[in-house]
Amino acid sequence: MSERTILVLGASGLIGRFVTDDLRARGFRVVGLARSLLPAQRMSPLDIELPILSLDAAALARLLREREADVVVNCLGVLQDGPGSDTGAVHRDFVTRLLAAIGESGRAIRLVHISIPGTAEADRTAFATTKREAERLIAASGISHAVLRPGFVVVPSAYGGSAMLRALAAFPLDLPAKEMATPFQPVAVEDISATIAWLATRDIGDAAVTAMSWDLMQAEPVTMAAVIGQFRRAFGTSGWLRIAVPAFMLDLGAKIGDLANALGWMPPMRSTAIAELRRGVTGNPAAWIAATGITPKTLVETIGRHPATVQDKWFARLFLIKALIFASLVAFWLVSGCIALFVSYRAAAGILTAHNFPPALVDPITIGTSLMDMSIGVLIAVRRTAAIGLAAGIMASLGYMVGAAILTPDLWIEPLGALVKTGPAIVLMLVALLMLDNR
Template sequence: MTQRTILVLGASGLIGRFVTDDLRARGLRVVGLARSLSPAQQLSALDLELPILSLDTTALTRLLSEHAVDVVVNCLGVLQDGPGSDTNAVHRDFVMRLLQAIATSSRAIRLVHISIPGAAEADRTAFAMTKRQAEHLIAESGVPHAILRPGFVVAPSAYGGSAMLRALAAFPLDLPGKEMATPFQPVAVEDISATIAWLAAREIGDASVKAVSWDLMQSEPITMAGVIKQFRFAFGTAGWPCVTMPSFMLDLGAKVGDLANYLGWMPPMRSTAIAELRRGVQGDPSAWVAATGIVPKTLTETVGRHPATIQDKWFARLFLIKALIVASLVTFWLISGLIALVVSYRAAAGILTAHNFPPALVDPVTIGTSLMDMSIGVLIAFRRTAAIGLVAGIVASLGYMFGAAILTPDLWIEPLGALVKTGPAIVLMLVALLILDNR
């Protein structure tokens, strides 16, 4: 049998990246495609960066032909609408064009589509409803396909909800009791990749897998509390007494997360994430197991094989603190600039006057530095410009320190130590800059 080519769409994501690398390790020819790949993710000449969602049917057909694709694995997905994220465009409209491209291709191609588990009547969010619409489009297309509905995905890396659960496991903090009791059946990402490899080995004309929909997850029932407990065993925090988060804090966190979403950030705690969390993750993997012979790994086998490394612990501890760091820096720069410009303008200008600063420059410098501080806060607030804002904040802080050393050296020994405290602020901005990446 000639070697088949697999095209993985969304090769930078949690599932897509692992599947791309794992299938290559199995000896398969895999083309990984993503809108954006980090330098570390560009592991092969077959890792491609393209504006996937902008590709029309003709461009998709040409892509399939140029790479002689036999299997398309669609791992694309977004949790919630926001700047640069459109659930309709990703889950429904793109799938429609992809199906048209496969149908009109001169090659026989199988589509493997990553969806979500659960009953359609329980769909309440735009995320779930558009995912289900894509399933209907695929089922009605006549294209050979396999719809895979993985449970809570456990992978070596962490992103979004999987990262949040690791963070909860690293701290003595529990979600409200109702949420902790929701069904939460996990699946090892290795089992997803093994299923795709199994499908890729099947002949396109094999009637038994021409149109299948499988739930991929461990058979044994488990709740979210059980999932977090298993992670706590790995992190060494299982014996810690825990504080239960009040429900209103979870809802408040979702609203704050929605605001951050509009600023371009993708926090795991958003209204859609909480709604899907409360819905739970459950399904029936029996059809998948019977067809493929794959025995799904249990959570104990997946997480319990190795204790958490120091890298795992640092990431989990910093994950929730990252939002606090960014929010505190935004608040610091905005408020410090606003206070100097409005509340304590005369006092701020008086510092320059008292140190024989040229009178003609006192007001412009006071106003200019205040606006600069506020601008830095705004830059940090938006994800797209956060790195620029943090670098600007570090440069501005160093400028204040050196400028004061030359023009007003006595400020270094004033009782409250305002300039001395600038040093730790610079370090905090450096930390924020170093942990800015999401994946």
């Protein structure tokens, strides 16, 4: 059992969560910190929620002393600017305060920083440039550090780009030929954790590991087509005929993803993701392998160890459909409200009049229900209020059904079956409510 304490920042993320749990299994005392943790992620009393990004250098230094940190692993990162996400604040400004805090803490601490592979000359996005700025700050700090630059990280769970590749593997779709040929060197998340464990056992004064920068990835170059192909073998879909998505569709999807990002969602297909995908994931892991003795797992070893389970297949098939479900529900509520209020107002009001509603109530009810429908659509469209909107949509739909059964029962046998179709709409909203989780 190691006596050293490892502090993992970003313990709710794809890499951070796995690293936290794996290092504990290796015998380290690991404190996992995150801005927010799902109930299922609170696996230990050492999993702690803190507004990490809002802490100043003095508060961070106090945290390091109180938690007796020997190694700090910074897994914090955001792909693209948006509501609640600021690449500069997370990648550059926070690292500046963290470096100051390590210096002020009075403790001998090694910083392990998770960055990205590639060169500064190829950086084109705010994500990449701010990541690189953080690397320069760390290199100039004089603090014992290791900058780890993992390739495409393969994790048992799925999120972001990893989820997108699984979805492509589950459908008869290919990216454009140019993107499929992009170099895409993978790394198993277990190898990242093993590297951190190796660093954590080294003495802080060991000059050989005082200032390291390593690419972590499979040594043999592969392409995105090979990565997706390996997922397809696991899903049993490798023999399917496939259709290549035109490049303009990929760019259009990125623009739609940027719009969703502005509403608080974090779709994997955004302009930054596509730009980074087209750049590729390459590096030279020779220095890492030589220093640590770790033999990186190959793509086949990482993905091909077990066939996909039914939950893997369900997730992959539903991942792309999730966006369609939410978009259709937003359109359903917004369009239905707009039609009743602006296009067919007289017809909508006439339904109430024909059923002997008091004339004084016809206009208020027609306007009120139309505005309610549009409000539900807006609530569902915004990530922060989506759950409220879906719950409100279910309640409103049930209210329409019950109200019609009491006041206008003949609408239940109306030829187009508008009320009968409300039932499946409720089920779809329930499905959307159950699919809200990202992690």
